[in-house]
Amino acid sequence: MEEPKKSKLPLIIGVVLLLLFAGAYIFVLNAYKNETANRAAELTADTQKAGENHIDVVGRIVTVDPIKGDVVVRLEFTPKGSLGSADGATLARDLDLYVASSTGKNVHEFKKGKRMNPVEAVFEIYEGEVMDYPFDTHTAEIGFFFEPPVKGGESGGSESVPMAVELRGSVAGLRIDAEYAKENTPDHAVIEVNVQRASTAVFFSVFIMIAMWALTIGVLCLVFRVFAGHRKIEISMFSFLGALLFAFPALRNSQPGTPPIGTMSDFLAFFWAEVIIALSLLSVVLRWIIRGAGGDAK
Secondary structure, eight states: OOOOOOOHHHHHHHHHHHHHHHHHHHHHHHHHHHHHHSSSSEOOOOHHOOOOSSSEEEEEEEEEEETTTTEEEEEEEEEOOOBBBBTTSBBSSSSEEEOOOSSSSSEEOOOSOOOOOOOEHHHHHHHOOOGGSOEEEEEEEEEEEOOOOTTTTBTTTOOOOEEEEEEOOTTTTTEEEEEEOOTTTTEEEEEEEEEEOOHHHHHHHHHHHHHHHHHHHHHHHHHHHTTTTOOOOHHHHHHHHHHHHHHHHHHHSTTTOSSOOOOHIIIIIHHHHHHHHHHHHHHHHHHHHHHTTTTOOO
């Protein structure tokens, strides 16, 4: 007798699924590379407007905390032209740096013949609502300028000190865009920084919300079958529903950069899921107490 030929359909399906997985894997890696470049702030310096005698300022965004409302920027300085020494390593005159910092020092002194040490300043996020997570957007303003130090009780602020400002930075889970504000001048830097969640963070948060709703709908279907008499109540149901009830808070907190309870994502999914799961567990327990495990199952 001839042996029956084995169907090649499972093999074909397996190869197709493998190819789809490989395509999705490559797509995700390319999306990561593109997002890494797109989410980073990159503001180039305009050296032509600054002129020959100016201060090169390189700013790097260290951290952005929408919950605290802070943007931390590290500023590094290099004097050029008549403002610096012959080798460009030290300052040729005394200068004071005025920073619109929300905390810490607002005035930093730089002495003639000394290196200009980096300054770390904290700027306030003045616009944005973090509780709109994951669709929240925020705006901060970075402002600073140089002036000759005060002598004899009179400010030397009549003399301007041009700057060529460069700003860059990348923070995980956030997309940062930077541009010069309308008030920006060569001797008074004003930079507007716009912050929003990175596309991967938004995608993952939305995925968590969809997963919560999918599991909740599955639980509702299970409870409906129990009350319709199509399924017996099993002890494992209590463990399953109880585990979901306590797993959802951990799942909710796994979202990248999520604020405390009360965000838009909570009102869209988490609160509803917790309430429905809790009521479902309570209803199944009451039915088990009243009618027993068998009930009217057919």
